[in-house]
Amino acid sequence: MIKKIFLCGNTGSNNRGCEAIIQSTYDIIRDLNSDIPITLFTYNEKADKDAGLDKKMDIISYANYHNIVERGEAYFWNRVFKNYKLGQRHIQRPLFDRLDHETLCLFIGGDTYCCKNPMQFYGLQQEAQRKQAKTILWGCTVDKSMFNETMVENFKQFHKIVAREKRTYEDLISVGVESKNISLCPDTAFNLKTEKCELPDNFVTGNTLCINPVGNDEFLIGNYVPFIKKVLETTDMQICLVPHVFTDCDEDMRSAKLVYRSFENNNRVSIVDKKLHCKELKFIISQARFLIAHRTHASIAGYSSLIPTHVIGYSVKSVNIAIDIFGRSENFVTSREEIKTSDDLVEILKFMLEKESEIKETLKHQIPLMKGKALETKNVLKEIGV
Incomplete structure (x- = not known):
């Protein structure tokens, strides 16, 4: 039974695309369950509070390295031994410490897997598995040219993947991700509501x-x-x-x-x-x-x-x-x-x-x-x- 939802990997609502994903995802969750606690884990707490997200959910910042030793240790585990759980334990400690078997993690960095080595999500997946938390890769785009063995194995570890385009769905199928674990659903931001505001001077509606x-x-x-x-x-x-x-x-x-x-x-x-x-x-x-x-x-x-x-x-x-x-x-x-x-x-x-x-x-x-x-x-x- 899921008793709490974590929105993971947010870089900050100063990117209004990130804000749109969070706002529209929040609406979907609340339409389904009006009471379940939602927590946003972010690299820019100020931007998210400026966007008013703290009125809808708890916001927790990722940590920073306290010293050069921690930074060096993270580099060592991430780059040399490919142990991303240990490599991410300083930065993601606020999230790791709160994971348990009643947690659902939504990995909301939509295009994170268009990068070659998304170590943040690799580390979170490893720790979530250890704590028996559920994971969903939420509204993702993938770039097949970036695929490698580690990334493909990571895809297969998610309980569910929501692919936001048909080509992403097909690319995931092509590397052996089971179709039963993938849902093809467009970006939640297609359903983002508008909020009326004053139009700029000289703006002519419809022209x-x-x-x-x-x-x-x-x-x-x-x-x-x-x-x-x-x-x-x-x-x-x-x-x-x-x-x-x-x-x-x-x-x-x-x-x-x-x-x-x-x-x-x-x-x-x-x-x-x-x-x-x-x-x-x-x-x-x-x-x-x-x-x-x-x-x-x-x-x-x-x-x-x-x-x-x-x-x-x-x-x-x-x-x-x-x-x-x-x-x-x-x-x-x-x-x-x-x-x-x-x-x-x-x-x-x-x-x-x-x-x-x-x-x-x-x-x-x-x-x-x-x-x-x-x-x-x-x-x-x-x-x-x-």
């Missing part, structure tokens, strides 16, 4: 192109600035720059402000210049006509609001999601390396304008199905004993 720009100065100035000028010259649309990740270096906000600087006196261009939370950002995106996004969960906010969306993709996530919705990624995902000039962005928008009605019809058909499938994660929790 604004939202852009979530990310990149270095050369990429942004060389591509997005001339692209926006072209949009202003050739259409009657407004432009709104929407950051979605607010890390210590504020990459998204820095990128948005850098682009906005060229248009700050133009009454057809606006910027989200506040650190809004994921539900508020989804509300703004839901009022747009089109979205061009770099961040995966910004794109999910667009798709799930039936907004024609193009992703400047940086991982397999974007490609996989587009294939699940449209049957292909071509015309819906472009790698950043493929953006050579602003003309490439112009062609992206041109396609969306020409196919606007067709894209909307596809979204109207597919998104309700995906939202329904995402809710099937409740069945996974039921099977495990929640």
Whole structure:
């Protein structure tokens, strides 16, 4: 019998994609069980409290190394002996100490297994097995090019895996993970609710192109600035720059402000210049006509609001999601390396304008199905004993 749920591996809600996963996962758990205690284990407690998550669940920070000896010891166990339980015992002690046979751990780092060596989750899995806790790899994407023997064995140790795209499901099956242990359910953030907020100045509902720009100065100035000028010259649309990740270096906000600087006196261009939370950002995106996004969960906010969306993709996530919705990624995902000039962005928008009605019809058909499938994660929790 499961008596407590731990959400594990959160890097912090300053990434609004992480916040969206937590908020939507919380709603699913509460729809199923209104009383079970939920604890979030995080590397950024302040960001999670700023997002108001402490009003919904307990929040516990992972530990830090106290000295160079502990850091060296962790390196020794992780890198040399591949004993990840011992290698992670300092950082994850607050979590390890609370594990028991009545615990369910949801590993919520959706794309952690797109990395070569997710030692954090290896260590947690080993300790969870020792304590007889249940484990679910929750809403994951995998990159088959990163698979190795250790990773594949780790997949097989989970009680359940929730794959958020068909290709992830197929890749897991291909390496011997049993189909009975895998559920194909889209990202829970497809069902994230919106929270109404004030729209930016100059935002016109239904006729604004939202852009979530990310990149270095050369990429942004060389591509997005001339692209926006072209949009202003050739259409009657407004432009709104929407950051979605607010890390210590504020990459998204820095990128948005850098682009906005060229248009700050133009009454057809606006910027989200506040650190809004994921539900508020989804509300703004839901009022747009089109979205061009770099961040995966910004794109999910667009798709799930039936907004024609193009992703400047940086991982397999974007490609996989587009294939699940449209049957292909071509015309819906472009790698950043493929953006050579602003003309490439112009062609992206041109396609969306020409196919606007067709894209909307596809979204109207597919998104309700995906939202329904995402809710099937409740069945996974039921099977495990929640």
